[in-house]
Amino acid sequence: MTEHFDVLIVGAGLSGIGAAHHLQARCPDHSYAILEARDAIGGTWDLFRYPGIRSDSDMHTLGYSFRPWTDAKAIADGPSIRRYIEDTAREGGIDRRIRFRHRVTRAAWSTDDARWTLSVDTPEGPREFSCGFVMMCSGYYDYAKGHAPEFAGAEEFAGRIVHPQFWPEDLDYAGKRVVVIGSGATAVTLVPEMAREAAQVTMLQRSPTYVVSRPAQDRIANWLRARLPARLAYGLTRWKNVGMGMFFYRMTRKQPDKVKAKLLGMVREHLGPDYDVGTHFTPRYNPWDQRLCLVPDADLFASIRAQRAEVVTDTIDRFVPEGIRLASGRTLPADVIVTATGLEIQLMGGADLVVDGETVRIADRLQYKGMMFSDVPNLTFTFGYTNASWTLKADLVAMYGCRLLNAMKRRGLRQCTPRIGAGGMEAEPFVDFTSGYIQRALERLPRQGVKKPWRLNQNYALDVVALRFGSIDDSTEFSNPSPLVRTAA
Template sequence: MASEHFDVVIVGAGLSGIGAGYHLQTQAPGRSYVILEGRDAIGGTWDLFRYPGIRSDSDMYTLGYSFRPWKEAKAIADGPSILNYVRETARDHGVDRHIRFGHKVERASWSSEDAAWTVEAVRGGETVRFTCSFLFLCGGYYDYDQGYSPDFPGAARFKGEIVHPQHWPEDLDYAGKQVVVIGSGATAVTLVPEMAKDAAHVVMLQRSPTYVVSRPAEDRFANALRKWLPAKAAYWLIRWRNVLFGMYFYRMSREKPEAVKQRIVGMVREQLGPDYDVETHFTPRYNPWDQRLCLVPDADLFQAIKAGRASVATDHIETFTETGIRLKSGRELAADVIVTATGLNLKVLNGLELTVDGRRVDPAHTLSYKGMMYSDVPNLASSFGYTNASWTLKCDLTCEYVCRLLNHMAEKGLRQCTPRNSDPTVTEEPWLDFSSGYVQRSIGKFPKQGSKAPWKLHQNYALDLMALRYGSLEDGVMEFSNPEPARLKSAA
């Protein structure tokens, strides 16, 4: 079967993949590349999810690309605005011309002899092949086909509609109806106030509370600054202000967790008043940033609760009934619509089956190098963002580093770069130190991180910036090999 060859194959045309295309064009010019996208549209997450009120839980001055200023008034942006931003970026920089839609990548095999990956994708039921010198996985970290939904007892008995946010029906009518949203994460706290605008009442049913922080949807300082400074200068200043504040808040959460906890819970109490049971419904048992915090713009969740349009139930489900949910406390929640905002199914390395010189790669037995490459796996990187900050901050740095690698290999006449761990003192640690259910369900399948650099994940933008943008590529861990045939002959 014939195959096309590209210098780089990018998997995924979402936020990360479009950014990767731009960085290749500008920082490693002359490299041919193609973006293989399994779906039929640009946008990834922001095209897939269509539930009411979908928005970012990060500010757009850090979730936006480093090279393209965010110019809208709202810093906490809605999904359609973010999708438009990604698509405009792809169009304005010509990245969209490199996308092959309907190409779902399923496997890739590396040949050291050829210094190339053979990538297999399914298109319209047929397998098509591409070869490339470097494979860049930008397809995110979760399964687009299926969200996580537990097997709830009695679910088949329920006479109403059960909906998962990942597959929201366009024709779902919940106006004037009783709604129960199961979950307390970012999706749930987005859905509840939005659905409460039209529903008779919305209950957010949670097993345990999550930290919820309110923030203005519009950044007044940012909007004012943009009136006085050029767009790029204002964007740079606002971006760094937000990055530094996020780093400071995360450090305080780790060093003084009880004080931060009391401050967050105190702000909720200020919103809901002294008579609300904040202890039960908004005081988690874990410390801040043991799981990701939930952001609500303009206190919309709290406003819906105060107005009586929404409420919170903290309890365990005993069973679904024909007309709703019976809780273990004996309380019954009436429902016409139940939304299972119960999370995602994580997917390791975009779900690809990888082989290196005929050897099957088990991701769980690899170490993550600089949060993007994997021990003994050549010429492959994946774009994975921060858990404690905006996704794109790390993805931009990852793209820059990949371009540096490509340029370095071209300059040296070498075709292969492979992270190798030869340090016996490096011990394995979980890839993510997060107690969230969606992480714990799948963490055993993921690569590990090491106990020290460059195998250690910093979750710190400033440290990663120095290491990835300015750090030496020849660090004694990254092995450069496999000279180009012409160079090999001249050396002989």
């Protein structure tokens, strides 16, 4: 038997729960279910359990537009974010719509039937679900595997090697020597947290990343919340932080050298004039060519000053029984090695996509408004900003999807499809970002065009105008009248 819904949401993480809320509020007459591959709500915030896991942006923008974040800390720990998502699902009755351990393996569209058929692996075996519209909220990386380069001699290492994406519950690192390989958000989170208990923690990086300290608490947000209604205080803080983020990003594009000098000057203030900032905290690229790493209350710098943690910039020759031998000849002693080497990007949760019998290769399609694919009907996907909080874009994508659903119902049509048109469109890479996880996946990502609506804005204010208030008919073909409309005609 194939179970049918008006809408199927894939994924019960931050994006999926948000999409369900908007769907209930804006399209209350549409039936829906959420298909979640894992056995819990939360997505990223349930999967990652490594020490110190926290947000890498403020919760006033990472939180939902419709549900104020009221905790004092704006840079929140993972368990608090997971509870926030779970509470949102429970209070809205969304949790009752979730089918856990339902992994979508294939989504096939039929124009004749105006519906998607989803092949799903479940604990009871393979099943099929059908719907008129799919909201893909499955995230952007592979939950089953992280990026794990092969290191020569790894089998010789006498200690334990772990990847942050699969943190073992039984790992005891108290009093031990730890080497964390990596320089991204995960590494700068792990190092100060593990340094609280470990004998020594070394962050081993091939090249530096921009690291910026920010207070864990937003004093202005807390001041506003104490004096104004929660929603008003939250909204004002949200736009304050959005505006500050947009201003800073614009400055990095216009005056990269000036911003770079400012960022490095802040690091020197934390670490002192004698620290080798040039070697360990000065990247070869400009700010926001890759995502900046945020450290709350300068915790990373504090652990370095206290000599509980060390940053080493070098390349790995090989693992040896006692630790890691570097290209420089130095050996880093280790009892535990943490490979914080990144993610593997995977769109659509790895599901195959088929339209009218033809397999769709996402890399051959243009993205549309950062949320749909050319010539793929009735499907949205969520991919957040590279220069701002994920949820800012996720909220807009969900609201735009609801606009499409309501427009189709109002017009008596069953299909909306982004079309490039006869003139074609010059294509460029999906995002202009040099981070390793993006560069490794370029051949699997969609492309973007050189003109709107086929070009990514990477600008929340512009997307608010385009997705909340802009036309839904630009480069979108509405078609496929419902049988009732055909009969009436």
